[in-house]
Amino acid sequence: MLSKACTYGILASLYIARESRKRDNYVPIGQMSEKLNISFHFLTKILQQLTSAGLLASMKGPKGGVRFKKPLHEITLLDIVIAIDGMELFQECLLGLPGCGDEEPCAVHNEWSKLREETYVLFKGKTLAETSAKIEDLNLRFALPKIMTD
Amino acid sequence: MLSKACTYGILASLYIARESRKRDNYVPIGQMSEKLNISFHFLTKILQQLTSAGLLASMKGPKGGVRFKKPLHEITLLDIVIAIDGMELFQECLLGLPGCGDEEPCAVHNEWSKLREETYVLFKGKTLAETSAKIEDLNLRFALPKIMTD
DNA sequence: CTCTATACAGACTTAATCCTCTTAATACTC
DNA sequence: GAGTATTAAGAGGATTAAGTCTGTATAGAG
Ligand code: FES
Ligand code: FES
Numbered sequence: 001m002l003s004k005a006c007t008y009g010i011l012a013s014l015y016i017a018r019e020s021r022k023r024d025n026y027v028p029i030g031q032m033s034e035k036l037n038i039s040f041h042f043l044t045k046i047l048q049q050l051t052s053a054g055l056l057a058s059m060k061g062p063k064g065g066v067r068f069k070k071p072l073h074e075i076t077l078l079d080i081v082i083a084i085d086g087m088e089l090f091q092e093c094l095l096g097l098p099g100c101g102d103e104e105p106c107a108v109h110n111e112w113s114k115l116r117e118e119t120y121v122l123f124k125g126k127t128l129a130e131t132s133a134k135i136e137d138l139n140l141r142f143a144l145p146k147i148m149t150d
Numbered sequence: 151m152l153s154k155a156c157t158y159g160i161l162a163s164l165y166i167a168r169e170s171r172k173r174d175n176y177v178p179i180g181q182m183s184e185k186l187n188i189s190f191h192f193l194t195k196i197l198q199q200l201t202s203a204g205l206l207a208s209m210k211g212p213k214g215g216v217r218f219k220k221p222l223h224e225i226t227l228l229d230i231v232i233a234i235d236g237m238e239l240f241q242e243c244l245l246g247l248p249g250c251g252d253e254e255p256c257a258v259h260n261e262w263s264k265l266r267e268e269t270y271v272l273f274k275g276k277t278l279a280e281t282s283a284k285i286e287d288l289n290l291r292f293a294l295p296k297i298m299t300d
Numbered sequence: 301c302t303c304t305a306t307a308c309a310g311a312c313t314t315a316a317t318c319c320t321c322t323t324a325a326t327a328c329t330c
Numbered sequence: 331g332a333g334t335a336t337t338a339a340g341a342g343g344a345t346t347a348a349g350t351c352t353g354t355a356t357a358g359a360g
Binding site: 026028029030044045047048051058059060061062063064065066 | 340
Binding site: 001002004007008010011014077089092094095096097098104105106107108111112115118119122126131134135140141142144145 | 151152154157158160161164227239242244245246247248254255256257258261262265268269272276281284285290291292294295
């Protein structure tokens with residue numbers, strides 16, 4: 001469904017959102033990668049995608065890190081998904097046939113395009129502000145488990 | 151969403167279904183791979199999965215090939231998907247967190263588990279008999295385009 | 301019995317994704 | 331200005347998915 005990079009990007013975004021709601025600082029990637037148990041270098045690359053997509057602002061040096069450029073209620077999970085995985089997910093034929101569309105549908109096009117659209121709406125409806133607040137209120141998890149290497 | 155092997159498996163199943171409705175022969179994989187423009191060897195491997203899953207019966211030698219063991223209205227696209235890609239698709243957390251379930255939900259679990267279930271129902275509701283008939287009636291496409299190598 | 305058409309099995313290659321490492325560049329602190 | 335904490339950039343390794351090839355087994359046809 002989503003690439004690993006994309007799920008990591010979403011988890012990181014939720015983390016950044018949570019930190020931003022506490023204090024308006026740049027969030028360092030090193031700290032984030034420890035809390036989320038995501039490889040630092042990999043996470044860095046993913047967040048660079050969000051930066052070059054214009055979603056994040058980054059700052060080097062001490063007290064540096066990343067933060068969102070727009071207010072959290074104006075950014076949705078869809079923005080993150082599109083920045084990392086692109087729009088293909090919401091356009092592709094379930095059976096892998098080229099040129100998915102109503103003109104030349106496949107056997108499952110009607111049903112699939114509907115579900116696909118609902119997935120789109122699901123992501124679009126999740127702002128970072130709301131989602132982050134919901135996580136805090138209900139104490140939901142959003143970090144990967146620590147991997148024990150013994 | 152689905153692996154390539156899985157989409158090929160579905161397309162091949164629809165082809166076998168169509169041929170079976172015409173005459174009750176074994177369908178040779180070579181012919182199938184030409185019509186669908188899928189690599190013969192790759193398709194062979196995929197169909198072997200369906201055979202060892204008990205969905206297909208195969209016959210070697212001239213006039214050999216594969217055919218479905220059960221009547222077409224008793225086989226659904228879900229059977230194909232599960233035989234090739236397994237159940238993971240219908241069980242995994244959208245954000246990649248382990249142990250998706252109502253007990254320890256993530257921020258999108260409610261919505262996603264619903265959509266996921268609908269996808270399951272979509273596949274489950276598509277029998278080969280119906281789907282194949284629909285393709286014939288509406289003249290829907292179900293083969294990959296021929297790749298020109300010039 | 302021999303020949304041919306087919307599925308079966310498994311090794312191998314290629315390509316994509318996932319992840320790591322090294323070397324910059326930059327901004328703050330003293 | 332020197333030192334340090336951070337991101338940026340890109341090379342490269344590891345793992346998995348996708349696809350190819352070669353050979354073997356088996357069933358039917360003559
Ligand atoms: S053509 Fe297959 S889902 Fe649209
Ligand atoms: S826990 Fe994330 S979708 Fe179920």
